[in-house]
Amino acid sequence: MDYFHIFSLPTKLTVDLPALEKSFYALSRKLHPDRFASRPAAEQAAALAESSNLNDAYRTLKDPIARTEYLLKLEGIELEEQSKAATEVARTTGVAKKQIVPPDLLEEAFELNMQLEEMRMAKKMGEDDPQLRHDLQAAKSAFDAKMSATQAELESLWSKWDAALDTNNAAAKTAARDAMVSLLNRRSYLRNLVRDVNEALET
Amino acid sequence: MAYSDKVVDHYENPRNVGTLDKSSESVGTGLVGAPECGDVMRLQIRVNPETHVIEDAKFKTFGCGSAIASSSLATEWVKGKTIAEALTITNTDIVKELALPPVKIHCSVLAEDAIRAAIGDWKKKNHVTEEVGVAVAAAH
Known part of the structure; x- marks a missing residue:
C-alpha cells in the first residue's frame, strides 16, 4: 500500500x-x-x-518536497537511471547529451563555488575580504529569492498535476511530471548553494 | 562509507586541477552537473589542431570525493589520447578503475559526460563534424 x-x-x-x-x-x-x-x-x-x-x-x-519526490518515484521516475541511460545514448549516437540542469544555473553554481573557495582560502590566511563577503551576501539573497520562487512554481505544478488526474489527461500528467522533475533538479542545486553560502558567511 | 584507496589517492592528490584558456580555439570546455547530489564538474582539454591529440587536460570539480576522483582520473586518461580515442572512455571504465560503489556510479557518469561535453565544445569551435569516434573505436 x-x-x-x-x-x-x-x-x-x-x-x-x-x-x-x-x-x-x-x-x-x-x-x-x-x-x-x-x-x-x-x-x-x-x-x-x-x-x-x-x-x-x-x-x-x-513535507512538500519529500511528497513530490515520493509521487515521482511512484510514477517510475528514477533520476539516476535516466541520467545514465542518456549518457549511453550519447555514447552510441555521438549526439550531445542534454544536461538536465540549465547551463546558466551550472555556470552560476560553478562561479559561486569558486568564490566560496576563494573566501575559505582567504580565511585560512587570516584575511577577510570585505568585497568578497559583500558578493556572497548578494549571492545569498539572490539564491534565497530563487528558492522561494521554486516553491511557488512547484505549487502551481501540483495544481496542474492534480487537475490532470481529475480529468484523466495522460499528456497533461506527463507534462506536469516532467516539469516537476526538472524543477526539483534545479532546486537541489539551489539548496546546496544556499547551504554553502551560509556556511561560508557564518564561519 | 569507505572509499577505495584509488579514490582517496585521487582525492588527496588530484591530478590536473586548474583552468585552461576558455577563449582559445584549441581548448574545449565541458561543464556538467549531477542533480542527484548537486555536484558541478568542469573539464577542459587542449587539442593539437593537426593531430587531434589531447595535449593537456584540466578539471575543477565541486562535489564529493568520488566526483573529484572520477574527474581527476578522466583528465589523466584523456591526456595523450586523440579525440577519437578519448570518446571510447566509458563510465564503466571509471567505475572499475576506482572501484566505485553503486551509490557513486553517477559520479563516473558525470565524468564521462564532462569528457564528451569538452570534446563537443572543441568540435563546435573548430567545425569538426565527422564522427571520428566510431572509426577508431572499431579498430580497437
Missing part, C-alpha cells in the same frame, strides 16, 4: 495538512503498543512495523 492510500488520500499533491495530521493521530492510536500489550508477540511486532511505516508515510507526505 502506498503512502497516499494509508491515509485514504488520492495520489494528489495538494494535501490538506490539518486533515492529514488528524488522520495520522487517529491511525497512530489504533497501532499504539499499549493496545497490543496482551497480544501474541507476532501481532505486537506487526503493529510495531505498521506503526513505523505510518510514521514514514506521515513524514513523507507532510
Whole structure:
C-alpha cells in the first residue's frame, strides 16, 4: 500500500495538512503498543512495523518536497537511471547529451563555488575580504529569492498535476511530471548553494 | 562509507586541477552537473589542431570525493589520447578503475559526460563534424 492510500488520500499533491495530521493521530492510536500489550508477540511486532511505516508515510507526505519526490518515484521516475541511460545514448549516437540542469544555473553554481573557495582560502590566511563577503551576501539573497520562487512554481505544478488526474489527461500528467522533475533538479542545486553560502558567511 | 584507496589517492592528490584558456580555439570546455547530489564538474582539454591529440587536460570539480576522483582520473586518461580515442572512455571504465560503489556510479557518469561535453565544445569551435569516434573505436 502506498503512502497516499494509508491515509485514504488520492495520489494528489495538494494535501490538506490539518486533515492529514488528524488522520495520522487517529491511525497512530489504533497501532499504539499499549493496545497490543496482551497480544501474541507476532501481532505486537506487526503493529510495531505498521506503526513505523505510518510514521514514514506521515513524514513523507507532510513535507512538500519529500511528497513530490515520493509521487515521482511512484510514477517510475528514477533520476539516476535516466541520467545514465542518456549518457549511453550519447555514447552510441555521438549526439550531445542534454544536461538536465540549465547551463546558466551550472555556470552560476560553478562561479559561486569558486568564490566560496576563494573566501575559505582567504580565511585560512587570516584575511577577510570585505568585497568578497559583500558578493556572497548578494549571492545569498539572490539564491534565497530563487528558492522561494521554486516553491511557488512547484505549487502551481501540483495544481496542474492534480487537475490532470481529475480529468484523466495522460499528456497533461506527463507534462506536469516532467516539469516537476526538472524543477526539483534545479532546486537541489539551489539548496546546496544556499547551504554553502551560509556556511561560508557564518564561519 | 569507505572509499577505495584509488579514490582517496585521487582525492588527496588530484591530478590536473586548474583552468585552461576558455577563449582559445584549441581548448574545449565541458561543464556538467549531477542533480542527484548537486555536484558541478568542469573539464577542459587542449587539442593539437593537426593531430587531434589531447595535449593537456584540466578539471575543477565541486562535489564529493568520488566526483573529484572520477574527474581527476578522466583528465589523466584523456591526456595523450586523440579525440577519437578519448570518446571510447566509458563510465564503466571509471567505475572499475576506482572501484566505485553503486551509490557513486553517477559520479563516473558525470565524468564521462564532462569528457564528451569538452570534446563537443572543441568540435563546435573548430567545425569538426565527422564522427571520428566510431572509426577508431572499431579498430580497437
